[in-house]
Amino acid sequence: MIKWLLAILGLIYFRIPGAVAGFLIGTLLDNYTRSTGGLLSGLFGEEKKQSVSPGDFELNLLSLCALVIKADGQVSQRELDYVRSYFVSAYGKERANATFRTFNDVIKSRELSAYRIAQYLAHRTKYPTRLQITHFLFGIAQADGTVSTAEAKIIQEIAGYLRISRMDFESIKAMFLKKSAESAYKILEIEKSASDAEVKKAFRTMAKKYHPDKLGHMDEAYRKGAEEKFRKVQEAYEQIQKERGM
Template identity: 55%
Template structure:
């Protein structure tokens, strides 16, 4: 448990308050209870989960009143992004009533790839606890994320969530509908949502959707759209999250490049 506690202490920032803090408090409480039942802890924690969550919500409310848009990028750290991923993944995975082993394995593999095995194991302990929590409010959690997280990081969250839905080879309509709702709560507009969705689902016009343009546009407009999207999805925009998140950012950027190359070939320019 000491390693888990150390990871929690080092990974979290603004997520310690509000609805995400409440979800984390529940998950930590579940992990502590499990460890206590196995004799790994000599004493239970002094504060109950309810007291911990109430205190976290109070801290969140105070910070919410003074946060500004300019602070978002500075305050969104790797640990905050990491926990946001875990909570939103749990919400999406539970929407169709069944969490498959392949979906869980995708989350574990993703975290191992990004953070290494030890940190991923701690993250998965937390993730399993969050999966057990029944009253997660999608709207409130997304409002907290939107309040503190910059736009580029929110786009990356959406990219990851589509990866989770495809992990088991079956994408339910309810999962896609929920991700679209999450995008709205995160203040991600419809064009950005369709752009990222097209990176995972390959309709005939996916290249146009990724570049956020219509089929009727001119070649010059395609070039202009490519420059705009390359700037929007450039990995440098996620440097503040740390090197561990750059691979996912590069994958998104590569989709833009491939979409442009496809249209170059189709339109002959």
């Protein structure tokens, strides 16, 4: 890729000698890029992500679930049931039961590293998927009725390692707070002082970002989560519309 680009540029600016030099330099850069895991690929296109197998994805997702469930120092049965319900919906009862036999060991583990797990997923999943993981973790935290300070803190830490932007994190977090004018603006990632035109633009942007079609490659449970997130965006916009008389 790089060698042909530089060869063309060399030909344009320096004719045949430039094309030859560009090809040779590009070949060296291509070889270096492969040997360093694609460090230069960002200059010439999006870095190719490594893939993650369904089994590895499940195990790492379970580990993140365990970190959230244990964050406040107690293991809530309602939070466990929330996770089980997700896996039953996603994979069926038989596979969910097999997965949960592993989950019991994960819950008891003291060796879980939020950084290691989230970094692994960050390098192997697309951004919309990581947004949905963050949403799912907040769903677990709220399953017992409230998101504790400790739970919100560990989710924020995980979201950072997943490379979720601050504004996206605050938007998702606001979806799990008590409905208010302030949370509606946070969901749309705008200030309360935003103009009506800016509110409309923000809604279109957020609706596009959280559209369920972006998770068409994921399982049914994740698509349902995306639909819930999309609905929250619509509700926030409608609330602002009502308050402003738009």
